[in-house]
Amino acid sequence: xxxxxxxxxxxxxxxxxxxxxxxxxxxxxxxxxxxxxxxxxxxxxxxxxxxxxxxxxxxxxxxxxxxxxxxxxxxxxxxxxxxxxxxxxxxxxxxxxxxxxxxxxxxx
Amino acid sequence: xxxxxxxxxxxxxxxxxxxxxxxxxxxxxxxxxxxxxxxxxxxxxxxxxxxxxxxxxxxxxxxxxxxxxxxxxxxxxxxxxxxxxxxxxxxxxxxxxxxxxxxxxxxxxxxxxxx
Numbered sequence: 001x002x003x004x005x006x007x008x009x010x011x012x013x014x015x016x017x018x019x020x021x022x023x024x025x026x027x028x029x030x031x032x033x034x035x036x037x038x039x040x041x042x043x044x045x046x047x048x049x050x051x052x053x054x055x056x057x058x059x060x061x062x063x064x065x066x067x068x069x070x071x072x073x074x075x076x077x078x079x080x081x082x083x084x085x086x087x088x089x090x091x092x093x094x095x096x097x098x099x100x101x102x103x104x105x106x107x108x
Numbered sequence: 109x110x111x112x113x114x115x116x117x118x119x120x121x122x123x124x125x126x127x128x129x130x131x132x133x134x135x136x137x138x139x140x141x142x143x144x145x146x147x148x149x150x151x152x153x154x155x156x157x158x159x160x161x162x163x164x165x166x167x168x169x170x171x172x173x174x175x176x177x178x179x180x181x182x183x184x185x186x187x188x189x190x191x192x193x194x195x196x197x198x199x200x201x202x203x204x205x206x207x208x209x210x211x212x213x214x215x216x217x218x219x220x221x222x223x
Contacts, residue, residue: 002150030210041198041214042151049210087150089212095164096141096212098150 003099020073020102022088031071032089112215120221129184131199140182143198194222
């Protein structure tokens, strides 16, 4: 069961904030977030683990609500380089199932 | 630290043919996952290899098969190609889930076109 992301698309001006949501019908053990630019491979952004541990190496924050089986990615003070398609990935028996994707466009 | 590499970059095949795609995992990683990404869609999980054994499979028919070698590089083989197999094929390497290193690092992908 593929996680559902919302919104499907976001258009921002540089400096604006955005929130991308990811909902799963199954219990979540971890949620991964990736960004994919057109014609390129997905790039790891962040992982959130059950129990609250987070790993990431970009200035992006996220939340993980185990009870609601949801995660949200927070993009603050967006930059042009944030443009791309964002995917959440939910873990199921050691495998990642990617979400439906959210296309983000940041304009000057 | 070397990243994930894939070969070839692009490939054009005819329906019914067979294809082999290759992936070299990132240094220190022992798990390779393969994904199929159709245009405008998210990556779809094909299968995963951990220490040379298949460790899970998505909803893909048996004509999609794979291998992992002792150096943790991997191959994806697709037999009897169909037009719908046209897609970007991505491999991703990671440490083992058991060791707590879950992040997946993707290669640049192989663009397969079936005519």
